[in-house]
Every structure is written in C-alpha cells, then in structure tokens.
Amino acid sequence: MSTQPGSLEMVARQWDYFRTLFRRTWRGSIVSNTVLPVFFLLAMGLGLGGYIDDGGSSTIGISYLAFIAPGMLATNAMTMAVGESTYPIWVSFKWEPVYSARIATPLRIVDVLNGLVAFLLVRLVLTCAVMMAVLVAFGTVSSVAGGVGAVLMCTLLGLAYALPVFALSASIDDDTPFALLFRLGIIPMTLFSGAFFPVSQMPEALQWVAYLTPIWHGVESARMCTTGVVAWLPLAGHAGYLAVWVVAGWLLARRQFTARLADG
Amino acid sequence: MPDPTTAPLVRARALTKSYGDFQAVRGIDIDVAPGEAFGFLGPNGAGKSSTMRMVAAVSPVTSGELRILGLDPATDGPQIRAQIGVCPQEDTLDTELTVRENLVVYGRYFGMSRQRCRQRADELLEFVHLADKAGGKITALSGGMKRRLTIARSLVNEPRLLLLDEPTTGLDPQARHVVWDQLYRLKQTGVTIVLTTHYMDEAEQLCDRLVVMDQGAIAAEGSPRTLIEAYSTREVAEIRMGVGDNAVAADKAEGLAERMEVLPDRILLYADSGDAVLEAVHARGIRPQSTLVRRSTLEDVFLRLTGRSLGE
Ligand SMILES: Nc1ncnc2c1ncn2[C@@H]1O[C@H](COP(=O)(O)OP(=O)(O)OP(=O)(O)O)[C@@H](O)[C@H]1O
Ligand SMILES: [Mg+2]
Numbered sequence: 411m412s413t414q415p416g417s418l419e420m421v422a423r424q425w426d427y428f429r430t431l432f433r434r435t436w437r438g439s440i441v442s443n444t445v446l447p448v449f450f451l452l453a454m455g456l457g458l459g460g461y462i463d464d465g466g467s468s469t470i471g472i473s474y475l476a477f478i479a480p481g482m483l484a485t486n487a488m489t490m491a492v493g494e495s496t497y498p499i500w501v502s503f504k505w506e507p508v509y510s511a512r513i514a515t516p517l518r519i520v521d522v523l524n525g526l527v528a529f530l531l532v533r534l535v536l537t538c539a540v541m542m543a544v545l546v547a548f549g550t551v552s553s554v555a556g557g558v559g560a561v562l563m564c565t566l567l568g569l570a571y572a573l574p575v576f577a578l579s580a581s582i583d584d585d586t587p588f589a590l591l592f593r594l595g596i597i598p599m600t601l602f603s604g605a606f607f608p609v610s611q612m613p614e615a616l617q618w619v620a621y622l623t624p625i626w627h628g629v630e631s632a633r634m635c636t637t638g639v640v641a642w643l644p645l646a647g648h649a650g651y652l653a654v655w656v657v658a659g660w661l662l663a664r665r666q667f668t669a670r671l672a673d674g
Numbered sequence: 675m676p677d678p679t680t681a682p683l684v685r686a687r688a689l690t691k692s693y694g695d696f697q698a699v700r701g702i703d704i705d706v707a708p709g710e711a712f713g714f715l716g717p718n719g720a721g722k723s724s725t726m727r728m729v730a731a732v733s734p735v736t737s738g739e740l741r742i743l744g745l746d747p748a749t750d751g752p753q754i755r756a757q758i759g760v761c762p763q764e765d766t767l768d769t770e771l772t773v774r775e776n777l778v779v780y781g782r783y784f785g786m787s788r789q790r791c792r793q794r795a796d797e798l799l800e801f802v803h804l805a806d807k808a809g810g811k812i813t814a815l816s817g818g819m820k821r822r823l824t825i826a827r828s829l830v831n832e833p834r835l836l837l838l839d840e841p842t843t844g845l846d847p848q849a850r851h852v853v854w855d856q857l858y859r860l861k862q863t864g865v866t867i868v869l870t871t872h873y874m875d876e877a878e879q880l881c882d883r884l885v886v887m888d889q890g891a892i893a894a895e896g897s898p899r900t901l902i903e904a905y906s907t908r909e910v911a912e913i914r915m916g917v918g919d920n921a922v923a924a925d926k927a928e929g930l931a932e933r934m935e936v937l938p939d940r941i942l943l944y945a946d947s948g949d950a951v952l953e954a955v956h957a958r959g960i961r962p963q964s965t966l967v968r969r970s971t972l973e974d975v976f977l978r979l980t981g982r983s984l985g986e
Contacts, residue, residue: 414752415785426788427779431770511766513732515783515831516752673693673733 417524420517424525428532436536443490443537447482448544454478454606455548470608472637479550480632481605483541484564488625490537491568492575492596494530496588499579509671523576523667527569527660534568535561545636552638559635563649567628570652573659580666599625627651681744682706683835683866684729689738691724698724700890701738706835706868711861713881714870715972717982721890722870723763726839729868730760743835756784759833763840763870765820767812767827774799774808777827784831791830798826802856818849825853829860836860838869842876854879874972886972886979893979898972905978906970907932909948913955913962914940923960930954935977944974 415423459474470477502508512522538561542551551557578587602612603625609617620626627648634640684706691699699721706712714722727733728740731747731754740747742754767776774795781791799805802822807815815823825841841857842850857880861867871877877884878898886893886901894901911931915923924936931943931951945951948967955962976982 419785423783423785426782427768427771430775430779506769507762507764507766508768510732510762511768511780512783514730514755514760514762514766515780516756516785517783518752 415516417521420521421524421528423517424512424521424528428525428529432529432533439533440537440540443486444540444544447486447541450482451475451479451544451548455482475548476550476637477633478606479545479548480560480636481603481629483538483545483560483636484567484625484628484632485600485603485605486541487534487538487564487568488571488599488628489596491530491534491572492591494533495572495575496579496591497585499526499576500582500585500588503580503670504583509667513671519668519671520664522671523660523663526576527573530572531565531569534565534572538564538568551636556635556638556640560632563631563635563652564628566649566652566656567624567632570624570628570655570659573656573663575659577659577662577666580663580670599623604629624652624655680707682741683708683743684712684868685739685741686725686729687739689725689728689740690736691721691728691733692736697736698890699728699736702885702887702890702892704885704892706866708866709861709864711857711867711869711880711882713868713877713884714887715872715874715877715881715884715976716870716887717872717976717980719889720887722887723839725887726763726837726868726870730758730837731755732760756831757833758835758837759828759831761824761828761836761838761841763843765824767820767823769812771812772808773804773810773812773815773823776812776823777830780827781830786831794830794832798829801829802826803852818845821845822849822853822856825856833865835866835868838867840870840872842871842873850876874976877972884972886976888976888980894975901972901975902970904975906974907944908946908970909944910968910970910974911943911945911948911951911955912940912966912968913943913952913960914964915960915962923962926958926960927955930958933978942974942977944970 455475455478459478462474509522513519517525542557542561545551546557551560575591578591602609602616603620603623609620609626612620631645631648634645682705684704686702686704688701688703689699690697690701702725704712714725716722724733728735728747729742731742731751735748743757745754747754768779771779777795777798778791781794782788786794796805799808802825804819804823804826807819812820821841821844825838828836828838838857842853845853854876857867867880869880881898883895883897884901885895894905896904913923920936920941924934924941927934927941927943931945933944935942943951943955952965952967
C-alpha cells in the first residue's frame, strides 16, 4: 500500500511549473546575470589590468585579466544565487501563497524545497556556462576540463550560498535583513575574497575571516581550474567545505520551510 | 476490516488544534460517510479552517485521532492528498501562470501525464465556465472567477473527497448559485463533499448533515431539518420597534411565545404560528414599526445554541 513516490519523482513533477516560468524569463535572466561581470572584466581586467601588467608587477604570475576572470565567475554565481534565494522566495512565503497550494497536493514541504533547489541548480549551471563562454572569449581558460571544472565548482558555490539564504527567507517577516545581507555580507565578500587581489595582501586576521567564507573557496578552486595550476588535495578540500555549507543549509532550510508552511 | 462502501471517509475523535497556547479546535468528533455532503457552519474564528487544514493533511494534528480515507495524516499525508481535492479559504492561484497553466501544472503535481493534465484542464474550464479565459492572466479575473478556478483546480485529480473552505464567500448571489449548481452536480456523481460556510442558506441547500461549530467546539449536529426541528420552532415572528423601545416591548411580550430573542434591531418571537403571536402582540398594546413572519432557519438554531447571530 505504501508506494510513496520518491524525492526525485516529486521534484520531476514540479518540472513543468519551472519550465513554464523559465520559457518566459530565461533570456532576460541570462542577460541580467552576465552583463555586470562582463563590464567588470572589461574595466578591471583589460583596463586596470593592462595598466598594472605594464607596470611590471608580476607577483601574481599571470595577467591580471586571467587572475580576476575566475573571480568574476565565482562572485557572479554567489550574487545570482543570493538574489534568487532572497526576494523571490520571501515574496512567495509572505504575499503569494503558492507554496501552500503545492503542499495541498502529494508534494511534501521538503519536496517543495527540493524543487526550488533543483530549479536554481539548473539556472546556476546555465549562468555559469554562459559566463564561462565569455571567459573563453577573453582567452582566460587554459583547458576544456578546466572550464567544466570551474563551472561545477561555481555551481556548488552558488548552492552553498542559496540554501542558508533559503532558510533565512523562510524565517523573516520583514525584508530588512536582506539589505544588511547584501551590504555587510555579499559586497564585502565580493571585494575581499581573493577575486580582485590575493587575500595574502590583507592583515592575517582578515585572511582567516576570508578562509571561512564559501566565496574564497569558490574563487580559489575556480582559479585553479581556469589557469590549469591544479593542486588536487586543496581542490578537494574546497569542494568538501562548500558541500558542508550546502548540506547544513539544506537541513536548516527544511526546518524553516516546515515551521513556516505547516501552520501558515 | 471496515466495509469500504460505508466506512467513514473522515473520522475524528477528540481532535484538537493549538497554535502556541491558544486552542483553536477543542476536541471534536466527526464522521463523514461516503457520498455525503457534510458542512461546518460557524462564525469567524470558530475553528472551521483549522479543522479543514488538518483534514486536508496539511496542518499537523495537535491531539486526538484523525483518519482520512482510513489513513493517518501524520504518516500517509502524500497518499491522502493524492486522493482529495482542496479549495482553501484564500485563493492560492499562481499569478505568474495563465488560467489554464494553473490547472495543467497543478495536475502534474499529482503525477498525471502531461496529456491527461491538458485534457483535464480543458474539461474543467468548461465545467466552471472559464474556457474563454484560458489563456488570460489570473490578475485579470474577478473574485468570483478566481473562486471558480480554485474549485476547478481542486477537481484536477478527480478526488473522491472534496474539501471546500467557504467556497462562495465574496461571490455575488448569481455566482453563488452557479457554484452551488456545480457542487450539486459533483455530488450526483458520488463525490463526497466537506465544506465550511457561514451562510445558513448555503448550508441548507448543500448539506445532508452539518455541525454547528462555535469557539472550537461542536454545538450541535444533524441534518438542516432535524436541527431546526430540535432547536427552533416552526415559525418566527420578527418585530421591529423604534430606537430604544426594544426593552419595554420585550417586557410586555413576555410569555407570548415559546422563546424570545431580543436583538439590537428587532425582537424574535418563536412559535408554531407566527400570525397567532403577532395577534397576541397587538392585543397587549405593543405597536411595532414593522413585522414579519417567516419559517425558522439555521440562523435561529445558531442563535439558540450560541446566543449570538452568525454575522457577529
Ligand atoms: N496559523 C495560525 N496561528 C495562530 N492562530 C491561528 C492560526 N490560524 C488560525 N488561528 C486562530 O484560530 C482560531 C480559529 O481560526 P480559523 O481560521 O480556524 O477560524 P474559522 O472558523 O475558519 O473562521 P473564518 O470564518 O473567519 O474563516 C482564530 O482565533 C484564529 O485567530
Ligand atoms: Mg476560515
């Protein structure tokens, strides 16, 4: 009697919903998620980078453009993931009871969460792949495998941010924490995570703060992949650290989704 | 093994629901038989929606026993929800999808094939007279149309048991009759219906049996007819006095009827013959501004049971 459909089947059942939405929004979504990092690559990578490289400062060993390109890939994945897991999710909880409609069907609360994660995963892969094409066009990727590896690492990085933020979005009634998250979290992490300059330039205490943030691990691993200078053990360490954030974030998000939806 | 043709589709014993330390449902017993139309009648805050959400296997039971289709919602939620249809009190349509997409996408959640979902969506749009709106936006629908679409959505999976939380609240009289007609047709096809309402005419029209709910508890149970017979008289004479004259008139009318209710705007006199009571009222020298004789309704039952009218 207990032939309960599995979790994957429950996610698959939500695919038509996401496909319907995605068909309408994918173009705009790709443009808005890649325009800004491309501007950064042009201004900082080519403009500023040309200036620095001419000055002969070779402490980073590669061109400045090649140095910040994986940083752009990683910070862009982070920014997109946080953007997609803040307001859109919060609005659905607070103003549009679409999740309540879904849990009145055989879908469970955890299936609704998994559906959102799966949809974001697809968009992260796509956004990172489009960005990777840009990086290739800029001539900053050393190998195909490296390019694929960097896309995968940055997708994982995106989830490491999205899942804890899903939990936050399910928990708050008022959206002011989002402004704090962006100003005191995402922007400083973009600037000081090794995307634009090596964290070794910072005081030692701050370096340790950077090591704790998922973004530093994303930037470091993406840079290994695109430059082709891979150290396997550290790479595995970065992936493991990001995976811990994903799993812990998922557990937290499941708890908060349940608290919000069961008696909403 | 209980007989599946008569075993209750919904069975609750000492069922409660608490939010924090506030108890919204205070130990109710219900049995809904297959094919029945069962109603919860009660004022705002009575606990109707809280009960419905537990029966829909969405909101966890605080204490007591609840079985839906013989299954326990705590462990078999997905199986229960696969076989029931739910029309919640607040419309939960997806404004990012069109009218038809709302039905198709919803059907997919039940594991129905794409083709079946599309076919079912078209059937249901016909059924609720929204076929001409199929490609339109949700935000372009009137309140009554949204309600009808929500009802259509609850039927996507061809449920055995249909839960409707205030299906017609906010509809104009004509739209309400359209919905009643549709529910009546569903009932003819053997669908079991559980609905909540605070319209006594809706309860009388649609329900084979109902419970009057007040402050989280069941005050009475029965068919509309038996409730009226048990808790009211055949007729009611209503008299309206001038402002402030109610109390004096009520004193004078003491003993004329089987029972008397003094409301802010009128006095209700319960008797088997309303006309006879009105004659007696005149004989005592009471001069109302207007009078009315009518049959007892569930509103009178409610007043008797709770001391309040439904609208309060
Ligand atoms: N999620 C919730 N959290 C806290 N209290 C709640 C919640 N839902 C309902 N209540 C309270 O429980 C009581 C019963 O509410 P419920 O919605 O079940 O009433 P109802 O009979 O459906 O009323 P209405 O006719 O207004 O829809 C009310 O006092 C309400 O404030
Ligand atoms: Mg209600």
